[in-house]
Amino acid sequence: MRIVIAQMKHETNTFSPVPTPLARFARAGDMPLAGGEAIAEYRGTGSAIGAFIELAEQSQAEIVLPIAANAPPSGPVDQTAYELIAQRICAAVADGCDAVLLDLHGAMVTERFDDGEGELLRRLREIAPKVPIGVALDMHTNLFGAMVEHADVLAGYQTYPHVDMHGTGLRAGRAILAMLRGQARPTVAWGNRRMLPHVMRQSSLDAPNRAIQARARAIEREGALAATVFVGFPHADIENAGLSAVVVTDADPVQARRWCDELLDMAWHARADFVYRPEPLQASMARARELAAHTQGAPVVLLDHYDNCASGGTMDTMAVLGAMLEAGLENAAAFAVFDPDAVQAMTAAGEGAELTLDLGGKTDMPALGLRGEPRRVTGTVRRLSDGEFRIEGPMARGERASMGPCAVLEVGGIEIAVISRHVEPFDIGALKTVGIDPRCKRFLMLKSRVHWRAGLGAYAGAVVECAGVGVCTSDYATLRFERVRRPIFPLELDAPPV
Numbered sequence: 001m002r003i004v005i006a007q008m009k010h011e012t013n014t015f016s017p018v019p020t021p022l023a024r025f026a027r028a029g030d031m032p033l034a035g036g037e038a039i040a041e042y043r044g045t046g047s048a049i050g051a052f053i054e055l056a057e058q059s060q061a062e063i064v065l066p067i068a069a070n071a072p073p074s075g076p077v078d079q080t081a082y083e084l085i086a087q088r089i090c091a092a093v094a095d096g097c098d099a100v101l102l103d104l105h106g107a108m109v110t111e112r113f114d115d116g117e118g119e120l121l122r123r124l125r126e127i128a129p130k131v132p133i134g135v136a137l138d139m140h141t142n143l144f145g146a147m148v149e150h151a152d153v154l155a156g157y158q159t160y161p162h163v164d165m166h167g168t169g170l171r172a173g174r175a176i177l178a179m180l181r182g183q184a185r186p187t188v189a190w191g192n193r194r195m196l197p198h199v200m201r202q203s204s205l206d207a208p209n210r211a212i213q214a215r216a217r218a219i220e221r222e223g224a225l226a227a228t229v230f231v232g233f234p235h236a237d238i239e240n241a242g243l244s245a246v247v248v249t250d251a252d253p254v255q256a257r258r259w260c261d262e263l264l265d266m267a268w269h270a271r272a273d274f275v276y277r278p279e280p281l282q283a284s285m286a287r288a289r290e291l292a293a294h295t296q297g298a299p300v301v302l303l304d305h306y307d308n309c310a311s312g313g314t315m316d317t318m319a320v321l322g323a324m325l326e327a328g329l330e331n332a333a334a335f336a337v338f339d340p341d342a343v344q345a346m347t348a349a350g351e352g353a354e355l356t357l358d359l360g361g362k363t364d365m366p367a368l369g370l371r372g373e374p375r376r377v378t379g380t381v382r383r384l385s386d387g388e389f390r391i392e393g394p395m396a397r398g399e400r401a402s403m404g405p406c407a408v409l410e411v412g413g414i415e416i417a418v419i420s421r422h423v424e425p426f427d428i429g430a431l432k433t434v435g436i437d438p439r440c441k442r443f444l445m446l447k448s449r450v451h452w453r454a455g456l457g458a459y460a461g462a463v464v465e466c467a468g469v470g471v472c473t474s475d476y477a478t479l480r481f482e483r484v485r486r487p488i489f490p491l492e493l494d495a496p497p498v
């Protein structure tokens with residue numbers, strides 16, 4: 001038995017000015033991994049592709065792995081990058097195989113296609129109409145009909161922070177293996193609702209998503225091969241952005257439809273609870289100070305959630321960090337500012353050196369009508385690092401991560417991590433690598449929204465969500481939606497469900 005396993009992951013923020021060339025999909029250098037190197041890289045990790053490798057090896061199948069391409073979220077994918085990745089996967093399938101297992105994100109927009117995944121699956125179906133295709137997807141999938149039409153099994157994460165990537169790979173992969181053995185005949189139902197849940201209200205640790213995801217898991221215990229509710233990724237101005245669901249049953253389309261509608265109705269009824277109301281930044285600073293008096297030494301986490309690189313943020317806006325400096329917060333750390341030039345300057349100066357530089361703000365944000373605004377700071381270089389680490393987990397456990405060369409600049413009472421590749425702080429490894437111990441800090445600024453809770457949530461004494469500046473703003477009023485289907489809640493509060 002021969003199984004093609006491949007990865008093509010990107011969450012596209014159509015408002016993001018951060019480019020997405022092929023090199024962004026690579027671990028190092030310009031080309032994503034492939035073949036034995038990719039198998040060695042992902043075997044045993046907490047990823048969906050890791051689960052596919054595990055299942056294939058248990059089945060003594062021959063694995064063909066044409067490409068493992070995973071880029072941090074950013075603007076629309078360069079068409080040449082997309083075509084290369086898709087072509088590699090199509091060529092491997094054209095050579096002949098018994099099944100295809102794909103680790104996709106499900107919100108890829110390219111220069112030409114609003115539904116990059118649907119287009120890939122359409123091409124694969126054309127090449128191999130009868131070969132079973134199983135797909136693992138992120139909870140932030142913006143689902144299109146083409147994805148469902150051209151795959152046999154789709155399973156998405158049921159947690160946010162995403163700590164079940166591996167389990168999702170198992171759900172999709174096992175159903176495909178059962179199909180190959182003639183033990184299952186998957187049927188799929190899908191649908192969506194006219195709603196754009198705010199990302200800050202999507203965590204599966206809290207209401208309303210906790211109960212919705214619990215119900216999806218219960219439906220699998222009741223017999224579905226896979227049941228998924230996608231909260232969707234709202235920072236993509238494409239027709240099908242927003243909430244959707246897909247349920248796969250064994251030869252029971254009526255039950256698949258019934259369960260799918262139940263999940264969609266549950267989400268629709270909770271739509272008001274998916275609305276997020278930001279707090280003015282100055283109020284957040286005052287609240288952070290107050291809270292710090294009552295956390296028994298545990299840090300107050302300040303979330304710069306408008307500028308999360310794992311939602312396409314430039315990771316270099318300085319509004320929240322600036323407010324912290326102006327508020328004179330002491331014994332604080334900030335992770336991180338993306339600024340390769342600043343890292344170079346600090347590296348040249350060396351540890352212990354004092355220097356003045358224009359930090360961050362190097363990227364304009366045309367979608368918001370904003371220019372990048374660096375902040376002139378004077379500080380001491382505390383630490384230099386190569387930025388390489390292995391993720392401890394629970395999210396993406398065992399995977400390698402690279403922040404590129406990085407440095408810590410101490411300005412006033414704040415240790416500021418400055419990095420050269422976009423990495424969201426969702427793992428303690430990111431902080432350890434630059435020598436920041438969150439347990440010793442009173443304030444910890446993170447450019448993150450929800451994923452930080454995976455590896456850093458346990459350290460927080462309190463959390464303050466800070467409305468800064470950035471292309472993953474939680475204030476929909478600052479974004480120009482032109483292509484998403486309208487009406488849609490909460491852009492139109494009286495939107496109908498379908």
Ligand SMILES: [Zn+2]
Binds near residue numbers: 138139140162
């Ligand atoms: Zn996601």
